[in-house]
Amino acid sequence: xxxxxxxxxxxxxxxxxxxxxxxxxxxxxxxxxxxxxxxxxxxxxxxxxxxxxxxxxxxxxxxxxxxxxxxxxxxxxxxxxxxxxxxxxxxxxxxxxxxxxxxxxxxxxxxxxxxxxxxxxxxxxxxxxxxxxxxxxxxxxxxxxxxxxxxxxxxxxxxxxxxxxxxxxxxxxxxxxxxxxxxxxxxxxxxxxxxxxxxxxxxxxxxxxxxxxxxxxxxxxxxxxxxxxxxxxxxxxxxxxxxxxxxxxxxxxxxxxxxxxxxxxxxxxxxxxxxxxxxxxxxxxxxxxxxxxxxxxxxxxxxxxxxxxxxxxxxxxxxxxxxxxxxxxxxxxxxxxxxxxxxxxxxxxxxxxxxxxxxxxxxxxxxxxxxxxxxxxxx
Amino acid sequence: xxxxxxxxxxxxxxxxxxxxxxxxxxxxxxxxxxxxxxxxxxxxxxxxxxxxxxxxxxxxxxxxxxxxxxxxxxxxxxxxxxxxxxxxxxxxxxxxxxxxxxxxxxxxxxxxxxxxxxxxxxxxxxxxxxxxxxxxxxxxxxxxxxxxxxxxxxxxxxxxxxxxxxxxxxxxxxxxxxxxxxxxxxxxxxxxxxxxxxxxxxxxxxxxxxxxxxxxxxxxxxxxxxxxxxxxxxxxxxxxxxxxxxxxxxxxxxxxxxxxxxxxxxxxxxxxxxxxxxxxxxxxxxxxxxxxxxxxxxxxxxxxxxxxxxxxxxx
Numbered sequence: 033x034x035x036x037x038x039x040x041x042x043x044x045x046x047x048x049x050x051x052x053x054x055x056x057x058x059x060x061x062x063x064x065x066x067x068x069x070x071x072x073x074x075x076x077x078x079x080x081x082x083x084x085x086x087x088x089x090x091x092x093x094x095x096x097x098x099x100x101x102x103x104x105x106x107x108x109x110x111x112x113x114x115x116x117x118x119x120x121x122x123x124x125x126x127x128x129x130x131x132x133x134x135x136x137x138x139x140x141x142x143x144x145x146x147x148x149x150x151x152x153x154x155x156x157x158x159x160x161x162x163x164x165x166x167x168x169x170x171x172x173x174x175x176x177x178x179x180x181x182x183x184x185x186x187x188x189x190x191x192x193x194x195x196x197x198x199x200x201x202x203x204x205x206x207x208x209x210x211x212x213x214x215x216x217x218x219x220x221x222x223x224x225x226x227x228x229x230x231x232x233x234x235x236x237x238x239x240x241x242x243x244x245x246x247x248x249x250x251x252x253x254x255x256x257x258x259x260x261x262x263x264x265x266x267x268x269x270x271x272x273x274x275x276x277x278x279x280x281x282x283x284x285x286x287x288x289x290x291x292x293x294x295x296x297x298x299x300x301x302x303x304x305x306x307x308x309x310x311x312x313x314x315x316x317x318x319x320x321x322x323x324x325x326x327x328x329x330x331x332x333x334x335x336x337x338x339x340x341x342x343x344x345x346x347x348x349x350x351x352x353x354x355x356x357x358x359x360x361x362x363x364x365x366x367x368x369x370x371x372x373x374x375x376x377x378x379x380x381x382x383x384x385x386x387x388x389x390x391x392x393x394x395x396x397x398x399x400x401x402x403x404x405x406x407x408x409x410x411x
Numbered sequence: 412x413x414x415x416x417x418x419x420x421x422x423x424x425x426x427x428x429x430x431x432x433x434x435x436x437x438x439x440x441x442x443x444x445x446x447x448x449x450x451x452x453x454x455x456x457x458x459x460x461x462x463x464x465x466x467x468x469x470x471x472x473x474x475x476x477x478x479x480x481x482x483x484x485x486x487x488x489x490x491x492x493x494x495x496x497x498x499x500x501x502x503x504x505x506x507x508x509x510x511x512x513x514x515x516x517x518x519x520x521x522x523x524x525x526x527x528x529x530x531x532x533x534x535x536x537x538x539x540x541x542x543x544x545x546x547x548x549x550x551x552x553x554x555x556x557x558x559x560x561x562x563x564x565x566x567x568x569x570x571x572x573x574x575x576x577x578x579x580x581x582x583x584x585x586x587x588x589x590x591x592x593x594x595x596x597x598x599x600x601x602x603x604x605x606x607x608x609x610x611x612x613x614x615x616x617x618x619x620x621x622x623x624x625x626x627x628x629x630x631x632x633x634x635x636x637x638x639x640x641x642x643x644x645x646x647x648x649x650x651x652x653x654x655x656x657x658x659x660x661x662x663x664x665x666x667x668x669x670x671x672x673x674x675x676x677x678x679x680x681x682x683x684x685x686x687x688x689x690x691x692x693x694x695x696x697x698x699x700x701x702x703x704x705x706x707x708x709x710x711x712x713x714x715x716x717x718x719x720x721x722x723x724x725x726x
Contacts, residue, residue: 039516043502043509050504050545243498250464250496251517252489408468 036253040261044235048265058231062223062273063280070216070285079107080169082134083122085115092143096180105172106134115157123159133159134169146184213373216285220277221368222332222339224300225307225361228270230328232311235262237324240315255407263308270304281372290375296368299385303364306392309399316402335361360391415442417569417600418463422472425458432458434623435472440569440602445595447614448604449718455623456604457497460573463602464494476569490518493567493599497574500558503547507538510546511561518565532560535590552583556590563594570594572603576610588613608715619718626721631714639717641670641684644693645710647677649703655679657700658693667692673719678706682716 048055084100086093101108115122115137122132135157145152156173158166236259239245248258278296281287289296310331318324338345338352339361345353356362363384370376370384378385418440425433433455440446450456461467463474465485474481479488501510511529520528533539536557538549546554555575562570572591576584588610595601603614611617612631619627619634627634648654655674658681661667668689670682683689686709697704 035519035521036517039513043505043513046505046509047502242502243496244502246466247494247496247499248517249466250489250492250494251514252486252519253517254486 033254033257037257037261037264040248040253040258041264044262044265047235047238048231048269058227058269059272059276062220062227063276066216066219066223066277066280067284069219070281077165077168078104080105080134080165081109081132082106082136082169083109083111083115083132084136084138085111085113086138087114087140088138088142090143092146092184093138096138096176099176099180100136100173103172103176105169119157122157131159133165134173136173143184146181149185151181213285213287216277216281216287217368217372218339218365220274220281221303221361221365222336223277224270224274224304225310225364226328226332227273228266228304229307229311229314229331230325231269232263232266232308233315233318233324233328234321235265236312236315237318237321240318241320249407255403259312259403262312266308266311267301267304271301274300274304287372288375289372291371291377293371295377296371299364299367299371299381302385302392303360303367303388306360306388306395309392309396312399313395313402316399316406335359338362340365357387358391360388360395363387363391416440417442417477418602419475420459420463420472421475423459423462423469423474424471425455425462425467426470431623433462433469433620436618436620436623436625437472438618438625438628440600442568442600443595443598444615445591445601445603445613447611447617448602448620449606449608449611449617450604450620451606454620456606456620457573459620460571460602460604464492464571490565491568493562493565493570495558495562495570495572495575497577497604501546501554501561504545506543506545507533507536507549507557508542510557511564514561515564520565528564528566532557532564535593536560537586550583552579552586555579555583555587559587559590559594563599566597567599569600569602572601574604574606576605576607584610608713608718611714617714619721621722621725626725627717635712635714635717638721639682639712641682641712642686643710643712643716644669644681644683644686644689644707646679646693646697646707647705648679648697651677651679653700654697654702654704657696657702661692661696667696671720671723673716675715680716682712682720 048058082100084097086097097108097110100106109132115135119135122135137155137157139152139154142152142154154177156170158170236245239248239262245258249255282289311328314327314331315324318327338356338359340356345356345362348356366384367381367388370381374380416439420436420438423433423436424431436455436459438446448456448459458467462469463476463481465474465476465481468482476485477488477491479485481488502513505513508529511532512525515525515528533542536553536559538544538553538557541549546557549557559572559575562572576587579587584607591601591603591613603610605611614631616630617628617634618625627638629637646654651674655672658667658669658679659672662669662672662681667681668683668685670684673680673682679693681689681693690707690709694707
């Protein structure tokens with residue numbers, strides 16, 4: 033039995049070996065994409081184009097502008113006329129000749145209000161098209177406003193004392209606000225399963241399309257032996273990708289591995305097995321390998337939306353957040369980030385492991401059922 | 412044990428919705444014979460073979476192979492069967508050797524025996540020195556022979572060949588059939604489907620299937636005797652189309668003693684019980700119409716004549 037399973041797995045590796053382009057894509061596509069995504073998103077955020085209009089013109093307001101200018105996050109232009117009502121003129125560059133991401137409006141009487149210990153309103157306009165830069169800039173701007181305002185309002189209180197009272201804004205798991213730290217683990221988790229289900233779907237659909245599946249059934253194979261034989265290359269290639277990408281994200285992008293690496297490796301393997309059934313399901317509803325591959329892409333797109341890969345799950349509507357729990361990738365990305373960046377273990381992650389187990393039973397059970405039905409109605 | 416039964420089809424029936432693909436088919440195979448399953452495309456040949464292999468559950472009836480009901484326990488006899496399907500034979504992206512090794516291992520061969528059998532298969536496929544070539548690069552005839560060789564690596568007792576020579580040139584078909592004879596001579600029973608009449612003549616026994624039913628069963632000569640008494644007057648006219656039209660009109664008008672008129676390639680064939688009289692009549696008809704001809708003769712009927720008649724009877 034084992035010999036027959038390995039025989040099929042070996043044959044499938046030969047198919048891949050003979051299809052060099054596919055092999056290169058399967059083996060290196062993930063790491064390449066990860067590197068590109070990491071580099072594209074990993075650049076530090078500085079020199080965010082900022083325009084400030086100072087309606088106050090006091091010494092206090094000028095001093096604050098100087099703080100902004102001194103901070104490398106901002107590239108400040110001081111406007112000599114009031115900001116327009118239609119901010120698009122600023123953000124599209126129609127007004128001041130540059131497309132700004134941040135516009136800050138300092139009101140008249142800012143200095144006096146502050147000195148009197150009241151809270152003057154400073155308006156910060158953000159161009160959300162550059163969401164990432166805008167978010168970073170906002171955080172930084174708030175920080176500057178807070179400290180500077182406090183210094184002016186309570187000159188006797190030292191900065192150290194202030195910090196003791198106010199929680200400092202720190203970004204815990206992503207210290208340098210380096211987006212590559214967020215995107216690259218997602219990418220690794222994502223490729224792990226896309227490659228696995230892609231190979232599984234492609235290999236099974238191919239046999240069905242060519243009619244060789246029937247030949248395998250006529251040989252002394254139990255149908256399950258065929259399925260397991262086909263699962264091996266999918267798991268091996270998906271997992272190899274994951275290991276490669278884990279290396280890249282750790283050694284090239286400096287993502288820490290704070291938790292237990294062995295735990296992560298075991299859970300990653302477990303996760304591939306959970307998703308494997310998806311690949312087989314897609315192959316079983318397809319008539320050709322092309323159909324199967326297109327379906328894999330479709331499923332991958334849907335998963336991108338729900339996984340928290342493209343957009344944080346927290347920013348989704350509540351209904352979508354609930355739905356997202358039905359996607360194994362969502363749980364695995366939590367596990368992955370948990371182990372890598374938060375350094376937590378099963379004591380925290382167990383609900384997600386349990387969820388994966390349940391989803392795995394469901395997915396693979398459905399795949400087996402469909403497989404058996406396809407055998408009975410094979411025509 | 413010359414007439415030991417290795418396979419039995421008992422009233423095999425398969426319906427797909429309202430369409431009856433195979434309708435109450437019964438026959439049996441004796442050990443060591445070459446059994447031809449003949450019929451036009453769509454007659455139900457492949458559906459029957461799939462039921463015999465246990466790939467398809469019959470709607471009614473049973474398929475017994477070595478006494479095992481194939482819809483229930485096919486796995487018990489799989490190792491004793493070989494199958495070369497019409498749709499797929501080999502993995503085209505794999506080499507000759509890789510294909511053979513895959514087949515051999517799937518049937519549990521290993522070590523020295525695997526080496527021996529693979530070498531033997533390469534030999535009978537005539538592919539020595541080309542083991543490393545991908546099968547996609549082989550011409551159709553070579554590939555079919557290789558597929559056959561792969562199918563007998565494990566020395567099956569019963570070999571199913573589904574349209575093994577479809578789309579293969581005549582010379583390669585001959586070579587292929589020589590291989591089938593060799594395999595059968597070693598004691599393997601061969602079940603082969605085909606729609607080529609000339610190949611049917613190579614079989615020891617035949618079943619002719621038409622619209623899902625067996626319409627003739629027996630050896631080629633039995634079938635001819637039973638379904639086609641009489642002889643054939645054959646002629647090669649200069650203008651075959653016109654000649655056949657003329658002869659057919661005469662036959663339908665009752666002025667030509669015959670049981671049917673067919674066009675076969677460039678030849679007109681007239682089935683008759685009175686060959687001498689018909690011969691003279693054909694001579695007169697063609698001469699009268701001014702159609703030149705050659706090779707006018709009385710020949711024994713072919714299987715094709717028999718099947719054309721069988722099909723005509725059913726229209």
